[in-house]
Amino acid sequence: MTDTTIEWATKTWNPTLGCTRVSPGCDNCYAIPEAWRHMHASNPKVAAAYAGTAHKVDGRTDWTGRINLLDGRLDQPKHWRKPERIFVNSMSDVFAARVPVDYVTKIWRTMQDTPRHTYQILTKRPERVARVLDKVHAELGLTQPLANVWLGTSIESDEYVRRADALRQAPAAVRFISAEPLLGPLPSLDLQRIDWVILGGESKSGARPLEVDWIRDVVDRCRTSGVTPFVKQLGTVWAKANGAADKKGGEPDDWPEDLRVREFPAAA
Template structure:
């Protein structure tokens, strides 16, 4: 599936800004921080480093136009080098409003929003909560059972049409039975994992 991304479950990757802070064990070996240390996109990483606005917003229009021409839908992961639930003071509220506006405008794109801070979404994105667009998916990272128990209930309070869990990195057994798997595909007794596309799991399974 990947086209302009090294992530196999999406076609494209989009980062409205770059930078983040560690909040749980899943962050211990953050690839985004490692890449930033080498490529110097942002001045630093962590709570004392300012987030940096990117200049790739126009890609959304390009991808949306191509998807429309081909009669397909593109999955766009947002964000691989940040957390859309980050409430750092350096993130201009305009950036968030523009992100929501872009999601509403580019309807041929399914935007997969991922956060380790689902509890922050209602406060940071009130316009999203008022009228959640059908092409905005929302997911949270659940690297172990502690984080699954903490984050999944918060995720399920968000009115997105598709809500998913990312288990990367998987640091221990995780019970995902509290997370709906969606509609069954054909007569198969299993459900497709919305995030990884090719992975199939039995309903009520523990991974």
Template sequence: MSNKTPIQWTHSTCNPSMGCDGCELWPNPSKVRSELVTLALSASGESKLRLTALIGLELHPYEYASQIFHDRIDLALKLESLIPEVPSYLWLEKLEQIFKCYAGILHIYRGGKPADWSTPSVKGHAAIFEKPELFPGRVAKSANLPDLRGKKAKDSPWLDGLPRLIFLSDMGDALSRSISFDYLKAEIIDNVTSPQGQRHIWLWLTKRPKRMAEFARWLESRDLTWPDNLVAMTTITNQKTSNRIANLRQVPAKVRGLSIEPLWEDVALDLQGIDWAIVGGESGKSARPFDLSWARSLLTQCHQSETAFFMKQLGANIVDDGYPLTVRDRHGGNWEEWPCDLRVREFPQSFHDDSLIQSQPEKSNPPETPTIVPSC
């Protein structure tokens, strides 16, 4: 649980579980092998069959990709000795390029390498990122955080006056297959709907909206409804993953949102039933280009569908009108460095008017929509 976070679109984060089954941002060992073979083929005269065998032999001891990332430096040196046409720094660069999930990378950096892959070296993390672990009680602690309605948000004027926004699962995916619906009901639903939890808006993000819809039906079979203050959200990274939107629409949430980050290409989205879209470019030293025309297209799509648009960050590899755009913020997250037309940070109107909240604010103030565009 974090009372304060650098994530621009929320006040706090909370992780009822740590870890994730994997997604397009976090490869499985087979995908890692395929990427390494492609690199070897670009430099070596060996056959694809032999290179696959050599690299596969080095990766054989690893059951999970996160174990590979832990050992990436030693692995790069071993691969150089086997295939000397590719120097170790290129092997290491490739290994770091194919792991894109900030949650997985932070988990590895902060959690450390376990001695036996069964017990995390740092309390509060999963030993292996792809094997999610449960942390009951965290959502209840977040529910007890102070009510923020009517209060100023220091250095974040777009959050002024809003209820506390709590991002669920920024360090994994609570809808991973191994996590039971009974646990999600007890840890998330019961606390979100508690008297304390009803003072806040909870933002539940998953790359598995189909399972989120299944969970909603499971709740209905027990005469439980989806809480108004629990926003259902999914991630879109490219046109291929936009099919998640149809599954998200099956969740009977009062508000649904998209995290379109990191965005890898221009996308055309069906935003019917979508109330909020957060957009961002990729960060990190091997970030793929983020063309601002993609963001502008989404801004137009959102305004045509009356979907609130939130520009989170431009990323670390920005392209504007065919030219690189240099900014000081390494994530491209300082909106004062952006073109004026993209300095937009909107929230759904229901975040402002208390229609999602059942309890009265601790200090009753009329809702105000914060300024979303700084002066240019």
């Protein structure tokens, strides 16, 4: 749990730690080296929380596949008095197969008990969401999705637009897409019943290039479809090529004017 520099959230909450890669959008997953670093932290509580989640293979850090369920963190949001926009599991995936449904139910119970907060859950496994939430809702006696929970899926290229179809099957007050890192154009992306789209180029070392027209096209389609766009950053390659002061290309003043859009869905 921590305050975050992520532009669209005010806090992160990680009741589970650990993941596995699922698609090219995971190639430069920032969470893996972070997990490795925390595993070796001098603070024994931090090291224990991350224990066994990452390892080195041929000199490269990767997930081991282990996911730690941190019961002690389940109540953290209850202690945050002021309303926060909380990114759930910045270091894991709530819908990873190794997170048991009972544990997802516990996460949902905390969110149900803290309606002052808005929770943003992003998954690369949207095909599991409807099935898992059927059980979670039944357990909690919910007949409607929680109004304070936004469900999102990451889509990095046109090959993965089917994730939006899976997301549409899930009960959610707000559905969103994170097209970050955007690795190609998204001509097949269907924006029906999507409320919010976050767009961004890749950042840090090894970042892959972005063409601003990929972002421009989705922003334009959001405009004509009544979907709210949020451009987060244009990425490291763009920043370098354009002499931008912010290394991630995250300063809107540096961008073409039509891309300077950072809006939140009406539910916010």
